[in-house]
Amino acid sequence: xxxxxxxxxxxxxSQYQLFSNHQxxxxxxxxxxxxxxxxxxxxxNFSFITNGFWSRETKMCDVDSATEIGNIIYYDSLTKxxxxxxxxxxxxxxxxxxxxxxxxxxxxxxxxxYSGSFRKGSIQxxxxxxxxxxxxxxxxxxxxxxxxxxIFAILIVVQLFYFFW
Numbered sequence: 001x002x003x004x005x006x007x008x009x010x011x012x013x014s015q016y017q018l019f020s021n022h023q024x025x026x027x028x029x030x031x032x033x034x035x036x037x038x039x040x041x042x043x044x045n046f047s048f049i050t051n052g053f054w055s056r057e058t059k060m061c062d063v064d065s066a067t068e069i070g071n072i073i074y075y076d077s078l079t080k081x082x083x084x085x086x087x088x089x090x091x092x093x094x095x096x097x098x099x100x101x102x103x104x105x106x107x108x109x110x111x112x113x114y115s116g117s118f119r120k121g122s123i124q125x126x127x128x129x130x131x132x133x134x135x136x137x138x139x140x141x142x143x144x145x146x147x148x149x150x151i152f153a154i155l156i157v158v159q160l161f162y163f164f165w
Contacts, residue, residue, distance in 0.1 A: 005123040005133060007116070016137060028134055032145050037138055038063075041130045048072075048138050053149070058142070060085065060131060069131070078143045083135060090132070092139045099143075104136040112136055118144050 006019045007028075014031040017024060018041060030037035030048070037048040045063035060070040070085035072092075083090040083104065090106045104112040104125075112125030114136045125133055 001126065001128050003123070003125050003128055003133060006120070007123070007137060008120040009118075011119065016141070018134070026130075026134075028137055028141070030138065030141055030145075032149070037141075039134055039138070041134050044130045046131055046134070050142070053146070058138075060135070072135070072139060074139075074142075078146060081139050085131060085135075090135075092136055099140075102136060102140055104132065114140065 004020065005025070007016045008019075009016045015027050015029040018026040018028065026039065026041035028037065028039045028041070035050045035053065039046045039048070047061045047063050048058050049061060050058045056074045056076075058072040058074075059068050060072065061067065062069050070083065072084075073082045075081060079094050079099075081092040083092060088106055088108065088110075090104050090110065092102065092104050094102045100117055100121075101113070101115045103114065104110070110125070110127050110132065112123060112127065112133060114123050115121055118141065121137075123133055123137065127133065
């Protein structure tokens with residue numbers, strides 16, 4: 001089953017709106033200051049819980065049943081992640097240097113392709129599993145947040161160095 005989803009958010013918002021056939025089908029909300037992201041997608045409620053901003057692991061939870069249903073392990077390069085969900089392993093990876101195209105795949109043939117930026121984009125996948133469709137957007141958003149934070153930290157250090165030198 002081919003699934004097509006579009007997402008968009010305003011520039012200062014922390015919430016992505018998800019659309020299918022021009023109908024609102026859910027959201028993914030992840031504030032930079034929070035270690036918990038929340039999502040409602042196709043009447044399923046999920047949360048993504050990260051132990052610390054620079055943590056290498058995130059737990060995926062089904063909010064309605066209050067159970068952990070998977071996890072994500074991040075590689076240091078911020079370009080790849082390993083996903084475990086319902087006994088299957090998946091890989092998140094960027095497929096271009098500009099980081100505006102990425103995918104989630106597994107050895108069983110599941111392929112979910114994402115394209116876009118932090119403001120808008122699309123998801124096309126050969127699965128209808130709600131969590132697997134949004135997990136790639138969550139990971140990309142987390143990587144964007146970490147990259148922005150690292151850039152600001154470097155700028156602050158450079159400014160302090162210049163000020164005290």
